[in-house]
Amino acid sequence: MEKVGLFTPIIINKLELKNRIMMSPAFSNSAAPGGFVTDWTLRHYQKRAAAGVGLVMVEHTSVNGYYIHGGNRLQVSTDKHIPGLASLARTIQHAGAKAGLQIAHSIHGVGLKPDDLPKRVILEMIQEFIQGARRAFEAGFDVVELHFAHTYTMADLLSRRTNRRLDEYGGDIYGRMRAHKEVILGIRELLGSDVPLFACFSADEFIIGGNTLKQTRIVAQELEKCGIDCLDVTAGVRFDDGGLKGYSDLRGKPTVEYPDGPNVYLAEDIKKYVSVPVITRGKLGNPDFAASVVEQGRADMIAMIRPMLADDKWVKKVKAGRPELIKTCVACNNCLYKRRHPDDPIKCMERECAKCLTCLRSCPYHLPFINDQGILEFGNDWCDECGMCSGLCPAQVVRFQTNPQYDWVLDQVAPAVRKLKSKELRAVIINCASGPFRCDDKFMAEGLAHNVALIRVPCPGKIETVQMLRILELGVDGILMARCTIAENPECKYRHHQPWASRRVRRANEILNEAQLNHKSVIEIELTGLQALDLSGLTREFVHRLQVNKGEGGTYDYR
Amino acid sequence: MITGNRKPLTQIFEMIKFYERILIVGCGTCVTVCMSGGLKEAEETAAAIRLQRQQEGRPVRVAARVVERQCEPEFLESLDAELENYEVVLSLACGIGVQCYNLWRPNKLTLPGLDTVGAGYPVKQGLWYEACLSCGDCMLAHTGGICPIARCAKSLQNGPCGGSVKGKCEVTKVTTVPEGHDCAWQLIYDRLTALGKLELLDEVRPPKNWSKAHHGGPRKLEREDMQIG
Numbered sequence: 001m002e003k004v005g006l007f008t009p010i011i012i013n014k015l016e017l018k019n020r021i022m023m024s025p026a027f028s029n030s031a032a033p034g035g036f037v038t039d040w041t042l043r044h045y046q047k048r049a050a051a052g053v054g055l056v057m058v059e060h061t062s063v064n065g066y067y068i069h070g071g072n073r074l075q076v077s078t079d080k081h082i083p084g085l086a087s088l089a090r091t092i093q094h095a096g097a098k099a100g101l102q103i104a105h106s107i108h109g110v111g112l113k114p115d116d117l118p119k120r121v122i123l124e125m126i127q128e129f130i131q132g133a134r135r136a137f138e139a140g141f142d143v144v145e146l147h148f149a150h151t152y153t154m155a156d157l158l159s160r161r162t163n164r165r166l167d168e169y170g171g172d173i174y175g176r177m178r179a180h181k182e183v184i185l186g187i188r189e190l191l192g193s194d195v196p197l198f199a200c201f202s203a204d205e206f207i208i209g210g211n212t213l214k215q216t217r218i219v220a221q222e223l224e225k226c227g228i229d230c231l232d233v234t235a236g237v238r239f240d241d242g243g244l245k246g247y248s249d250l251r252g253k254p255t256v257e258y259p260d261g262p263n264v265y266l267a268e269d270i271k272k273y274v275s276v277p278v279i280t281r282g283k284l285g286n287p288d289f290a291a292s293v294v295e296q297g298r299a300d301m302i303a304m305i306r307p308m309l310a311d312d313k314w315v316k317k318v319k320a321g322r323p324e325l326i327k328t329c330v331a332c333n334n335c336l337y338k339r340r341h342p343d344d345p346i347k348c349m350e351r352e353c354a355k356c357l358t359c360l361r362s363c364p365y366h367l368p369f370i371n372d373q374g375i376l377e378f379g380n381d382w383c384d385e386c387g388m389c390s391g392l393c394p395a396q397v398v399r400f401q402t403n404p405q406y407d408w409v410l411d412q413v414a415p416a417v418r419k420l421k422s423k424e425l426r427a428v429i430i431n432c433a434s435g436p437f438r439c440d441d442k443f444m445a446e447g448l449a450h451n452v453a454l455i456r457v458p459c460p461g462k463i464e465t466v467q468m469l470r471i472l473e474l475g476v477d478g479i480l481m482a483r484c485t486i487a488e489n490p491e492c493k494y495r496h497h498q499p500w501a502s503r504r505v506r507r508a509n510e511i512l513n514e515a516q517l518n519h520k521s522v523i524e525i526e527l528t529g530l531q532a533l534d535l536s537g538l539t540r541e542f543v544h545r546l547q548v549n550k551g552e553g554g555t556y557d558y559r
Numbered sequence: 560m561i562t563g564n565r566k567p568l569t570q571i572f573e574m575i576k577f578y579e580r581i582l583i584v585g586c587g588t589c590v591t592v593c594m595s596g597g598l599k600e601a602e603e604t605a606a607a608i609r610l611q612r613q614q615e616g617r618p619v620r621v622a623a624r625v626v627e628r629q630c631e632p633e634f635l636e637s638l639d640a641e642l643e644n645y646e647v648v649l650s651l652a653c654g655i656g657v658q659c660y661n662l663w664r665p666n667k668l669t670l671p672g673l674d675t676v677g678a679g680y681p682v683k684q685g686l687w688y689e690a691c692l693s694c695g696d697c698m699l700a701h702t703g704g705i706c707p708i709a710r711c712a713k714s715l716q717n718g719p720c721g722g723s724v725k726g727k728c729e730v731t732k733v734t735t736v737p738e739g740h741d742c743a744w745q746l747i748y749d750r751l752t753a754l755g756k757l758e759l760l761d762e763v764r765p766p767k768n769w770s771k772a773h774h775g776g777p778r779k780l781e782r783e784d785m786q787i788g
Contacts, residue, residue, distance in 0.1 A: 030640075040640055345640055356592035361684045394597045395587060395625070466599060469606035473613065514568040515607045517614060 006291045013229040015143055015196040019054040020294050021315055024305035025102035027059050030345040035075025037084035040345050042091050048308050049095035052315040056092045057100040063132035069109035076132045085139035101136040104147035114156045115164045130186040145198035150237035161209040173215050184226040199223050200232035203266035206248040207238045217273045224274045232279040233267040254282050256331045260289040267299040279303050285329040287318045309335050309348040353397045359389035364496040388496050409470045416453035417474045427452045430460050431482040436532035446536050451543055461497030468508040472520050478546045481524040519550050561589040561653045562687045563673040568607055574670050582645035585625040586652035593687050596651030596673045598625040629656030632663040695771030701759055703750035710743035716764045719744035
């Protein structure tokens with residue numbers, strides 16, 4: 001038998017693909033108002049198509065202009081959308097790939113659940129899907145994928161958890177997928193049996209009381225019977241339990257903690273029950289692993305988007321046998337979550353190292369080095385994770401990836417400041433998390449909780465100047481950084497940070513003075529263990545001083 | 560690398576006082592490395608602007624971004640989509656970056672947020688000295704690899720002036736460098752002594768042809784064989 005690999009062609013219905021790599025239909029937030037294709041959309045898909053992707057599946061495109069998910073989404077809801085989509089399909093095809101369009105409908109976007117829907121809306125939706133597919137093929141797309149997954153209407157209907165309808169569109173799994181069958185049969189009736197039709201569904205919803213393989217095996221078999229040519233097996237992205245960034249959401253876009261291809265087993269299982277090709281997705285950016293998935297027959301095709309955002313030439317480099325040139329996706333999901341502005345299109349937020357060598361010069365353990373190829377490398381095996389390099393990196397490239405979505409100021413400081421009852425005078429105390437500094441009971445007892453938010457950090461020396469400024473932006477009048485006396489803690493893991501507290505505070509104050517923001521102040525004090533026991537007393541003095549000198553600026557010496 | 564200092568914030572505030580939507584763009588190469596105009600500094604400046612406007616009670620929308628190099632038009636494309644949302648660009652790149660931004664994105668005004676200081680090197684982490692004036696006629700072969708044009712306040716070519724005291728330059732008394740600058744000619748003398756090549760100093764160097772420097776008008780570099788179109 002011929003060995004099948006990533007670059008073995010595959011024929012699905014009448015669709016001939018040159019390789020088995022699909023660009024996942026990830027929402028790019030690039031549509032113009034009204035859901036029209038923009039130049040950015042064209043460039044985004046053209047670049048990846050030109051790099052050799054077999055099938056470019058264009059993102060979630062709504063079949064309805066009202067029942068639509070948030071953000072700048074593409075639409076295929078009227079015939080007016082056809083010319084724009086046609087140019088998109090043409091662009092992708094000219095670049096050498098096959099073009100697909102994923103069509104979807106979302107009641108989640110307008111805050112509804114399946115049981116809120118009158119039957120009329122469901123019947124309309126089925127017609128909209130059929131018309132959407134017709135428009136997609138009219139626009140010249142080679143394939144249409146029906147989006148039955150994630151948090152959209154069709155998945156809501158399919159889900160054991162959310163579909164509580166009592167009519168024929170609810171009930172057991174056959175009832176819950178009745179609308180899906182009607183969509184597929186409708187499309188087949190209108191367009192014939194030789195148009196390639198894919199369906200995307202979550203093989204496991206990863207929510208309590210949601211669909212698992214037990215149900216979705218039946219779904220897969222039924223979809224095949226109705227005439228689906230290929231199954232795109234995804235997972236999760238249900239917001240019912242954990243919401244955005246919850247467990248289910250992250251199963252659909254596995255982050256750095258997950259191993260390679262955590263959802264491949266689902267596709268592997270579904271594949272046993274159907275005879276049509278199966279696509280798997282989710283963290284397949286490691287080319288060796290991706291190839292092994294296809295070679296071992298665990299899935300027929302792989303789909304990915306994040307590695308292609310990190311490096312649009314992923315396919316080209318893998319094909320050329322130069323995987324070492326790939327700009328690796330670290331699966332931080334910042335492309336999906338950390339949009340700096342609501343209208344920003346999707347892009348990789350990972351920046352290039354400026355090679356300033358700050359990390360190399362500042363690492364207390366002298367771990368970073370320049371290797372024989374002249375590339376900067378980190379001796380990660382010996383790293384003590386003190387975080388010095390990431391705090392000093394001027395390009396903000398070096399980071400600890402355990403929780404990349406975490407923003408200390410927004411996630412920890414802002415809620416604490418919001419809770420403060422006083423609106424006139426608010427202060428933040430940042431202190432060491434260990435030993436004598438743990439004194440918040442005393443804070444409460446002495447009535448300071450009214451004005452003061454106590455934030456404990458591994459070391460106040462880790463707080464960067466820009467973070468201090470952002471805390472002041474929250475409407476805080478003063479920050480007191482209480483750090484330990486290093487002579488008392490010579491073994492502390494973060495001892496190398498300790499001297500940085502005063503430098504960063506000095507810089508913050510320089511900026512405040514330059515900006516003539518003298519009513520705000522950042523002060524840093526060094527405390528012995530015994531003094532730390534009276535942190536609440538010192539804080540009271542600080543608050544008093546802030547109160548007296550609100551216009552004067554922080555010049556008060558606490559020692 | 561090209562070094563620079565962020566402009567005093569008051570000057571920046573004065574420049575942008577009429578604007579309410581400001582995009583601060585750092586540059587990811589030289590000024591990131593000399594820690595004056597990278598993403599981090601852009602974010603600091605953005606925070607300072609927001610704080611100042613909070614104090615004044617005026618609304619402002621500021622975002623901090625960085626591009627790899629502002630002097631190349633291709634790198635600017637990554638910000639084009641959001642550029643439309645802002646009235647003005649405050650560039651933290653060197654003077655070249657600011658000019659290029661204005662040149663290649665003529666519809667937006669780009670303001671300078673950085674005073675370019677010159678071409679320098681890091682003496683140690685966090686300290687940079689100027690080392691080259693781009694005079695167009697390198698004479699380092701005669702001076703043991705220490706440039707008297709850039710590192711002597713008077714750009715003297717034939718030995719020190721009378722203001723060299725204990726190896727320090729007299730001009731530094733009035734400049735901002737607290738520890739004082741080394742006299743370039745003292746450094747050259749010490750270096751040539753160590754190399755045993757003091758005879759290099761016997762040669763009297765004629766007046767320099769400054770027309771190769773900026774004094775001959777803006778210079779241009781051309782490689783005809785490399786030009787496309």
